[in-house]
Amino acid sequence: MRQNVGMARKFVRKHRRGVKSPATSAPRPATQTPPEPDKGYYPTDSEALRAADAALAERGRRLDGATEIDPLEAAEPTEDDGQEPDGGPGEGLEALEALEADDGPDPDATLPPEAPKPPPGSREFKYGTRLRVLRKIADGGMGSVFLGEQLGDAGFAKTVAIKIIRSDRLADPKALQMFVDEAKLVADLVHINIAQVYNLARYKDRYFVVMEFLHAKSLSQYLHLFRERKARPPADMSAFIVSRVCRGLDYAHGKRDRSGRPLGLVHRDVTPSNIMMDFRGAVKLTDFGIAKALTMNMPDETKVIMGKFPYMSPEQAAAKPTDARSDIFSLGLILYELLTGTRVYTPRTRDELLKLMNNYRIRDPRKIVDDLPDELVAITMKALEKDPAQRYKSAMAFGEALEQFMYGKGYGPTNEKLAAHLLELWPDVDRDKVE
Numbered sequence: 435m436r437q438n439v440g441m442a443r444k445f446v447r448k449h450r451r452g453v454k455s456p457a458t459s460a461p462r463p464a465t466q467t468p469p470e471p472d473k474g475y476y477p478t479d480s481e482a483l484r485a486a487d488a489a490l491a492e493r494g495r496r497l498d499g500a501t502e503i504d505p506l507e508a509a510e511p512t513e514d515d516g517q518e519p520d521g522g523p524g525e526g527l528e529a530l531e532a533l534e535a536d537d538g539p540d541p542d543a544t545l546p547p548e549a550p551k552p553p554p555g556s557r558e559f560k561y562g563t564r565l566r567v568l569r570k571i572a573d574g575g576m577g578s579v580f581l582g583e584q585l586g587d588a589g590f591a592k593t594v595a596i597k598i599i600r601s602d603r604l605a606d607p608k609a610l611q612m613f614v615d616e617a618k619l620v621a622d623l624v625h626i627n628i629a630q631v632y633n634l635a636r637y638k639d640r641y642f643v644v645m646e647f648l649h650a651k652s653l654s655q656y657l658h659l660f661r662e663r664k665a666r667p668p669a670d671m672s673a674f675i676v677s678r679v680c681r682g683l684d685y686a687h688g689k690r691d692r693s694g695r696p697l698g699l700v701h702r703d704v705t706p707s708n709i710m711m712d713f714r715g716a717v718k719l720t721d722f723g724i725a726k727a728l729t730m731n732m733p734d735e736t737k738v739i740m741g742k743f744p745y746m747s748p749e750q751a752a753a754k755p756t757d758a759r760s761d762i763f764s765l766g767l768i769l770y771e772l773l774t775g776t777r778v779y780t781p782r783t784r785d786e787l788l789k790l791m792n793n794y795r796i797r798d799p800r801k802i803v804d805d806l807p808d809e810l811v812a813i814t815m816k817a818l819e820k821d822p823a824q825r826y827k828s829a830m831a832f833g834e835a836l837e838q839f840m841y842g843k844g845y846g847p848t849n850e851k852l853a854a855h856l857l858e859l860w861p862d863v864d865r866d867k868v869e
């Protein structure tokens with residue numbers, strides 16, 4: 435590894451001097467006349483670096499007030515921009531600022547356990563990744579979520595969400611280990627219905643996840659809006675949203691590692707707050723795998739899993755092993771809530787939940803909303819069977835049943851229709867603008 439880094443440094447130095455291998459060398463003009471775009475002129479390294487510096491300085495001016503996280507060089511702490519996050523209480527920019535105020539980088543700032551040996555013939559080189567924190571988006575159960583940018587060279591900036599995990603959630607070494615293990619498992623989950631994780635990193639003593647930024651509303655915000663209006667979401671939209679989560683779940687449940695071995699991933703925290711809908715109509719499941727680590731083996735377990743009980747499967751509640759069908763049950767609970775505006779159960783403690791499970795009965799949704807389509811009710815109830823063997827065998831089968839319901843008779847909901855529906859509910863949102 436050390437050797438690889440050494441080789442990479444030589445490689446970079448050689449290229450900085452402008453000596454290029456035939457495969458990578460770009461055509462250059464014979465003389466250093468002023469650049470003419472589109473005529474085969476490519477900037478030299480120093481020109482490119484100057485342009486990058488200028489672009490970054492310009493960006494910095496425009497984004498005045500942002501905070502940068504630079505693992506190699508701590509950035510100046512800056513003030514919060516005063517915008518109110520829409521979440522509840524939690525750790526905010528203060529956490530970041532406190533972190534910036536510490537002295538220098540932590541010498542043991544590597545993730546446990548050590549990374550596996552790189553494959554022979556591969557090369558590694560190190561570069562400083564800079565993150566710019568723009569503003570807090572929300573406080574959540576796991577920590578605080580910030581809007582940020584991942585900065586590259588030449589003014590490259592990718593909009594990202596940065597989720598800084600509350601330090602108390604990872605205080606127990608077992609939880610920390612699980613968090614890291616799970617994050618590594620989900621690193622390669624790339625699917626239109628799953629919010630992508632770009633990086634898991636540690637800066638000083640804080641862990642954070644860099645992920646796809648979603649210009650979106652969560653399903654809990656969506657349900658909340660309908661509750662406020664004393665209305666219910668349209669049944670076909672509910673079926674559509676849930677069918678898209680099924681696609682994401684099915685992909686993750688069947689995910690294999692590079693050698694083809696099934697990973698056996700189960701989300702375990704399929705809740706309305708972890709389902710987001712962007713203003714282009716895409717439905718994304720978030721926090722894959724993170725939940726397991728953060729909700730188990732914690733010092734104060736009851737407090738930590740509080741708030742999730744309404745979306746737990748019977749086997750989860752009984753602390754039995756879970757598989758893909760547990761996620762199907764949780765999603766069934768969400769579909770029921772979307773269709774009826776009522777939660778199947780609202781236990782506040784694990785004991786209450788276990789009691790409900792012993793006397794397991796679910797009210798027919800048609801007793802709450804009388805005009806619900808029978809087919810959709812049957813699909814919901816099958817996902818909510820107490821015995822996992824009686825449920826859908828896979829998230830795909832659940833999703834297909836919903837698609838049969840939606841499209842069996844012709845043209846049904848699409849991403850575009852969901853986008854139009856969301857924009858009707860939030861008319862002030864400009865879907866092309868983040869801030």
Ligand SMILES: Nc1ncnc2c1ncn2[C@@H]1O[C@H](COP(=O)(O)OP(=O)(O)OP(=O)(O)O)[C@@H](O)[C@H]1O
Nearest residue numbers: 572573574575576577579595646647648652707708
């Ligand atoms: N990738 C993202 N892009 C944009 N906003 C996000 C992103 N991830 C989370 N958020 C916002 O931040 C809020 C808090 O997220 P977080 O996952 O920390 O907590 P939660 O989902 O509310 O609760 P929990 O995950 O503990 O059940 C979300 O409700 C959502 O509004």
Ligand SMILES: [Mg+2]
Nearest residue numbers: 574707708721
């Ligand atoms: Mg979440």
